[in-house]
Amino acid sequence: EAGVTQFPSHSVIEKGQTVTLRCDPISGHDNLYWYRRVMGKEIKFLLHFVKESKQDESGMPNNRFLAERTGGTYSTLKVQPAELEDSGVYFCASSFSRGGAFFGQGTRLTVV
Amino acid sequence: AQSVTQPDIHITVSEGASLELRCNYSYGATPYLFWYVQSPGQGLQLLLKYFSGDTLVQGIKGFEAEFKRSQSSFNLRKPSVHWSDAAEYFCAVVTYNTDKLIFGTGTRLQVFP
Numbered sequence: 001e002a003g004v005t006q007f008p009s010h011s012v013i014e015k016g017q018t019v020t021l022r023c024d025p026i027s028g029h030d031n032l033y034w035y036r037r038v039m040g041k042e043i044k045f046l047l048h049f050v051k052e053s054k055q056d057e058s059g060m061p062n063n064r065f066l067a068e069r070t071g072g073t074y075s076t077l078k079v080q081p082a083e084l085e086d087s088g089v090y091f092c093a094s095s096f097s098r099g100g101a102f103f104g105q106g107t108r109l110t111v112v
Numbered sequence: 113a114q115s116v117t118q119p120d121i122h123i124t125v126s127e128g129a130s131l132e133l134r135c136n137y138s139y140g141a142t143p144y145l146f147w148y149v150q151s152p153g154q155g156l157q158l159l160l161k162y163f164s165g166d167t168l169v170q171g172i173k174g175f176e177a178e179f180k181r182s183q184s185s186f187n188l189r190k191p192s193v194h195w196s197d198a199a200e201y202f203c204a205v206v207t208y209n210t211d212k213l214i215f216g217t218g219t220r221l222q223v224f225p
Contacts, residue, residue: 003155004155031211033212033213035215041217042116042215042216042217042218043156043202043204043213043215043218044215045212045213045214048211048212056210056211056212058212059212091155091156093156093213098144098206098211100146100158100161101158101213102158103148103155103156103157104155105153105155106155
C-alpha cells in the first residue's frame with residue numbers, strides 16, 4: 001500500500017513568487033492534514049480536510065496560503081506571494097480515523 | 113491552551129544503553145497521546161499511541177511508553193538503544209474536541225557506538 005506522497009521534496013523560490021505543494025494521501029483516508037515546521041520550532045497544525053471540506057483551518061498563517069482538496073482526493077497548498085518567513089518543512093498527513101495519522105516525507109521550502 | 117513539553121532538546125547515549133525521553137502535556141482531561149519518530153531524510157513515523165486502558169503501551173522498534181495521569185507525562189523508553197535509533201522524536205497529543213495533533217519541540221537522539 002502506498003503511503004502519503006508529497007511533491008516536490010524540495011523547493012527553492014524567490015520572495016514574491018508562488019509555490020504549490022501537493023499531497024497524495026493514502027487511498028481511502030477521508031482526513032487530510034497539513035502541518036509546518038519552521039526551523040528550530042515545533043511542528044504546527046495548518047488545516048484539516050474531511051473529504052473535500054475544510055474541517056479546521058485555524059492554523060493557516062494568513063491569506064497568502066490557500067489549500068484545496070479537489071474531489072476529496074489529493075490536496076494542494078499554494079503560497080502566493082511567498083515571504084522569507086514561509087521557509088520550513090511542510091508535512092501532509094492522512095488518516096481514516098483518529099487513531100493516528102500517517103505522514104508524508106515533507107516538502108522543504110526555502111524562500112530566498 | 114493545550115501544550116506539549118519535551119524538556120530535552122538533544123540526548124546522547126551509547127549503543128546498548130537504556131533510553132527515556134520525557135514528555136509532559138497540559139490539558140484538563142486525558143488526551144490521546146502519540147510518539148512519532150523522524151529519521152534522517154524520512155517522514156514522521158508513528159511509534160505508538162495511547163487512548164485509554166493499560167497505561168503501558170508497546171510500540172514498534174522495541175519502544176514503549178507509560179502514561180502517568182498524576183504527572184501528566186507520557187515518557188518514551190527503550191531498554192537497549194541501537195545505532196539505527198538515532199533520529200528526532202516527537203511527542204504529540206490530540207484532544208477530544210479536535211482532530212489536530214499538537215506537537216512538542218522534539219528531542220534529537222544521538223547514538224554513539
